[in-house]
Amino acid sequence: MELRILACIYHQDSTPCIIRLLELTNPTAKTPMCCYAVHLVQLTGSLVPHLVHHEPGKSAKFHAKDSSHIINAFRLYEQECNGNVVVNLFTSISPFSTIHEEVCRLAAEKSTSLVIIPFHKQWRLHGIKNIVEARSVNRHILDMAPCSVGILVDRGTLSASKNNNLYEIGVLFAHGRDDREALAYGLRMAKHSKAALTVIHLIDLARTSQDYHEMELDSDIITEYKIESAAKRRHSYRQESVNDCVELIRLITSVENSFDLILVGRSYRSRSPLFEALTEWSEFPELGFMGDILTQSDSRCRVSVLVVQQQISGA
Template sequence: MQSDIDLFSSLCQILTEKEFTLMVVSILVTNAILAPLLRFIYDPAQQYQSMRRCSIQHTKQDSELRVMACILNNESIPTIINILEASYASIESTVAIIALSLIELRGRARPLLVAHQPHDTLRSTSCNKTQIVNALRQYAQHNEGCASVYSFTSMSEYDTMHGDVCRISHEMEANILIMPFHKRWEIDGSVQVISRSIQTMNIRVLERAPCSVGILIDRGILSGFPSLLAGRIEYNVAVLFIGGADDAEALAYGTRMARHASVSVTVIRFLLFGEENSKDRKRDTDLIDEYRYFSAANHQFEMMDQIVRDGIEMSTSIRRLIDYFDLVIVGKEHPDSIMLLGHDQWSECKELGIIGDMLASKDFVTKASVLVVQQQRIRKRLIKHIVTPITNQRDQSVHNIPTEPGPRPSITISM
């Protein structure tokens, strides 16, 4: 501090008042011009952009599904493992799990991104990660030959961690990225905010992710639901369908889950009374008919229509049905509709969308966990909504890991 004061005094003696003023002004002007110019020329998020369709909807039935799960704490492990198991790993359609443990760094410690080698995938980086290691090991053993597990650890501040999340999902070519919610449900039903920085991280991931994104509102501790890996239990999943690309992604994920022997999926479609002939409804009907056709022989896949007149009737219907399920999947954004009017006025978490925010509200009493899905965006647009999601082939080109990546928020270490 004293040295800075001495330096300032020396400058004042060397420079005249006008010269010193000119120097300060020039520095301010340069910074004012350069900072916006650099932001305009170089967008760090561009390195994660992909022109390939990396969503579940656009993946063939017999293609490998790549699911990336970001794990914040041990309490969320049972629900995450159930979702991974419900994703249905089989010889015909394998599943690759990319597990990323999120560890917040405080102070001036330098951030690290640890990439575990295959032979070291299940080894913990800290004693607090023992449960994560055991859960991944159990999942891999239960699905031996049908599933693979890749393990990473990101040690960084939450404000910059979105860079690691997007980078790994891009390099590992994930189809869907599951992020933790910034609130935690306690055993007594109370809700605690873990960190507002996690909410900011989720918003940035939604803006930059090169694949579909799901935000998991975990209420598993309230239901005490056992692990799907134990077998001889039924896992009930609901897909709330209103319309739009995000709901189409939720429908695609739910349809895949219905192929699991222990998973029962019910698609609840909300229809607005009096709009039978609208173009949006006809397009959505064609999409749903495709999934209904390919799941015709599957008795664990059901569809039901709920005709409502406004948002109040829809909300009442959801409250009446939701407790029959262990997991509810819903899209983040929907086309403008009378069913959504009024709900956005009470929205607390914009990153969840209108319906997702309603389901995550502490006033919405339920034991069901919720997965809010956003389909992959390409150049800040929704992917074109298509009618034949299952027959479309996934792009065959492989996006290799860049040899000269842009600036990264952390150092990568292989172990």
């Protein structure tokens, strides 16, 4: 089936990373992809909010700053995909207090499976750019999106040219629906010829209660990955047992710079003290436990991270 993704962009600097992420999503003739790329522009003054569709071959009546660079980059990407990707380009000009409504409406209207949004802190050569207003936009999208959501923390490792080398992608898998969604995305990436996927399965020894239905679903997707990767040397799987949050943090920091991209789930429905303790010093709750550890101000992680939240029922 065609995979439909809505990719949001606050600043043109995010474009290379998002395009590389779409490329690694592995669009092919059998598994095509439709991308809706939306440049989010904060409305100022007394202008009326509106959504501009940049149709190919037609000159748009309005171009926001940087929109032309974003449009050209996505058009070039579409051409390079030889018909495996269809790109639809938009500019949304609205107050940031309500722009999430436009994003969610478009996602529902186009029946997208995933919305990708850049993290509000963006690492650049000249320093960290902090789009403060974007943080509340991202939180609203997480709460209201009619599909799954991925927050992309771009540190430049994904968009860097690899020539003939593989892109090393890691999935930190503990349990739960968000981790399953992250691994499902990783499974699609694993079919790309330039992707090497490593799944690190965290065994939570501190968990006091078990949801056997959730455990069965977790086991099913882990088994699917093992079958898919069995004949491919570039993919790997390993289990790591952790007793407490200290061991968890130590494990994450030991592997965090081993990849070009790390995929993690956002939240866990668990009574485990392993995760409950981590909420006490969470700097970015919208990234979940492990996403927060990888992105905190004092983190030594220099790798791009995608934090995935599976669709919230009834959103």
